[in-house]
Amino acid sequence: MNTRGLSLDTIPPLLIPLRFFLTAPLFGICAALLIFYQGSDIWLSRWSFSSLALTHLVTLGFMLMVMIGGLYQFIPVMVGQLIPAGQYLAPVIHSLLVIGTFSLAAAFLSHFIFLYVLALISLALSLSLFAFSLIPLLIAQLNKHLLVYLLRILLVVLAITIAFGLYMLFSYSFPDSLINYRLYTDIHALWGLLGWTVLLIMAVSSQVIPMFYVTPEFSKNSLKLLSMAIVLTLIMLSFSLLLIKDKLFSGIFFELLLSIELLVFSLYSLWLIEHRKRKLADVTISFFRIAHFSLLVVIILWWFYAQVISAEEELLKTQMEFILAISLVYGLALSAIIGLLQKIVPFLIFLHLQRLSLKHPGTISLVPNMKKIISTKNSKIQFLFHCLSLFLLIFSVFFPQWVWLAAILMMINFIWLWKNLLQGIFLYQKNRKQILNYNYSYET
């Protein structure tokens, strides 16, 4: 093992991950505003531009935003090296991602070519900068940890998703080029909504569930095999979509295979959660339960969608497509992410204040424990808002006259998240000042 350059004292400046975490809820609020503004039209068709704008506000603006911030924090703990030049690159990557996501959503809603071009350039730049700063660490690491393995696969899947996305964006920007948008959108959505979302939750679950809840470990080989099988199935499914026009046996076979793989993962995770030794009521574990339960719902509905509903039942098919997307993004990914933020942000604030207090003896009482940064009560309220908004979003697909209520609850969910994170930051700043100004004469 090459240990040169390894350091165990690797925590990036607090602002690097926090700027991503604090921006994400704002995109959630924008997404809720868009639903509110569009009203019942938002669930008319998944091909509508407003639903494309909505999907990207949440997936790029929230999910990818938190993931990049999280990786800036987590990779150093895993591999002993900071992501290079974070102090200079993170603000650039962050700003470009903000500009790219906004201009993409605005382009879908307005069709200004200029906005498509702006989105193309800023997203391509932002994601390549991040990928290039990450690749050396992931290639060079000889460390055989499961998470490093899953991260590599995750980033490949994300790269494929983004490549299809950028390709379509390129065609929107230069409308002379003719491509089969629907086909490419299906493949882009398959890799993004199923591949990226599920593998992201797999990588996070494999690490977090055993560690924080004292459960049996996930079997390394099973998860390696499972993640590889999911990617191979996605590849085969994409080929069958690209090469075979009618849905033939091969497509159905690979869909069945993929759903079995997902079923194994969700049941395995739920089984581990039930066998945890750390039994105390914990909001993050409730969020994880909702996440994995949503995945189960997705699998069942997918089969219903693919096999039971006939092509003529267009309304029901459209409703199912939206429910699948809501369950995957809001139910699976966002539940796990919002649940984790309840722990990650308080821990980071604690960690930085504790480090500071070690240099200023006598100030340990100024370091708040995690639950003083985001209280259990506030996290429970978050969980309530999240579950209510998830339920109402699904409900509003069938009863679109209630979509305004779903949008309001979704907005409250993200505002509450943002408020809790901000309160944490204010507490950090206040206590940091007190620690720095601590006067020894106040002792005794």
Next chain:
Amino acid sequence: MMQTTATFNRGVILLTTTINTFMSAHHKECDDLFAAAENSIASGDWDNGVSQWLEFTNELENHFSREETIIFPEFESKTGSVGGPTQMMRMEHEQMRSLVSELSKAAADKDMEQFLGLSETLMVTMQQHNMKEEQMLYPMIDHAMPDVTDIIARMV
């Protein structure tokens, strides 16, 4: 419980020849003791909780002292590396000791809210510390010292 712990450790010696497997297993053992104490206290069973908490803190201190008095000095003298990663780990031990002493005070005062807030914080701190050791430091130590049978024997 202490008896089981010692037996378990002896069982592991026969199976392992690396610091990483031996000490990682001990991390898990500490996690189990921690979870048991926290479960009891969260359910209001202070009598059992406080004695289980004591059991955990003894085992944790035992773990730290194995590292600070046996493993780290051996590694430092073998590699000449002082003030590097082992120093960082010693500092994190101090951070955890400070949390543990606050927790013991909360347990003595039967202050559940304070205890659970601190126990959550200790849990996350412990886990990220363990991850650094299991992913980086222990493999470095095993690499620098191929034969650790003597060292493991001194730890039980």
